[in-house]
Amino acid sequence: NQRTFIVISKGKDIFRFSATNAMWILDPFNPIRRVAIYILVHQLFSLFIITTILVNCILMIMPTTPTVESTEVIFTGIYTFESAVKVMARGFILQPFTYLRDAWNWLDFVVIALAYVTMGIDLGNLAALRTFRVLRALKTVAIVPGLKTIVGAVIESVKNLRDVIILTMFSLSVFALMGLQIYMGVLTQKCIKQFPMDGSWGALTDENWERFVKNDSNWFGSENAYPLCGNSSGAGGCDEGYICLQGYGKNPDYGYTSFDSFGWAFLSAFRLMTQDFWENLYQQV
Structure with a gap:
């Protein structure tokens, strides 16, 4: 009509x-x-x-x-x-x-x-x-x-590929959740100097401790090139006088590589699936 x-x-x-x-x-x-x-x-x-x-x-x-x-x-x-x-x-x-x-x-x-x-x-x-x-x-x-x-x-x-896409998304979500549980915060671990007891940073209080560890001049490595560390066996250890702490500074690759949230973990899993510079992520974790 x-x-x-x-x-x-x-x-x-x-x-x-x-x-x-x-x-x-x-x-x-x-x-x-x-x-x-x-x-x-x-x-x-x-x-x-x-x-x-x-x-x-x-x-x-x-x-x-x-x-x-x-x-x-x-x-x-x-x-x-x-x-x-x-x-x-x-x-x-x-x-x-x-x-x-x-x-x-x-x-x-x-x-x-x-x-x-x-x-x-x-x-x-x-x-x-x-x-x-x-x-x-x-x-x-x-x-x-x-x-x-x-x-x-x-x-x-x-x-016509929607079923395959749904299955792929579901599989990636499973691996993203696994990465979220296992590696959350791991990529922010850095070697930080032990708190000096000579009084140069004041008494060992919570406030002075936070101020000390957040100062990147006390981190091991050069600016924007702080090596990752770990406290488990087989992980990269810190030199004498340093301790491995988590949650300080940005994640690697300008903050784009992490497992700190489901979205970033999903992106990392997708990166591994597509083999996009996957060996670097493998070395980081």
Whole structure:
């Protein structure tokens, strides 16, 4: 019962549109909508957008300069024009085959919205929103029909692997829980000098003790290269005058390698499964 019509481009690509009014005012025979449809299905329009995306990606990998930043206005204007053409040709969201009924156009909408949010505004700590510009590269998937078919096939393949993925996640969770119970806090163990009894740090009180052991000048090793230690047999021991204590300083690899929480333990288990520099983690534990 859906009122639709199709347009076949010169490249033999088939485009389906809703026969209802686009934006409530543009019927299928409206000159504005007909021009928008003509532009949308034309091969040169797709080629122009793909070229724009490629140039945009090249500029994004270049050092940030005022000239490069000024081009963002141009690219945002082109992407806005592309979305406006799609909305006038298809409609916005209410009917089937409209702009936001295609999940790939959600990406377009988000990218353009973030571009306007970040444009000309001092975001301060929210400047990380600019990193979402890299999503523009994915716009090529929505433009090239062949790429969209391939990506759709990959997504369907992943859906068929859901049972395998669930089993893998469950197995990793078991090993992550084992690592959490066995190695929690182990990777923060360091060789720390024994508290001096000559009075240089005051009397042996809890306050002075904490102040002493938290001072990294009393740790064995150089800055950011403190060797791990252990108190069990077979573990790396400390030199004379040092004791092995746990819970001081960051975990190795800038804090990314640890078993102190389920999330970090899961990441470490995943790292071992994929054999991503696994021998270093093996030596650490």
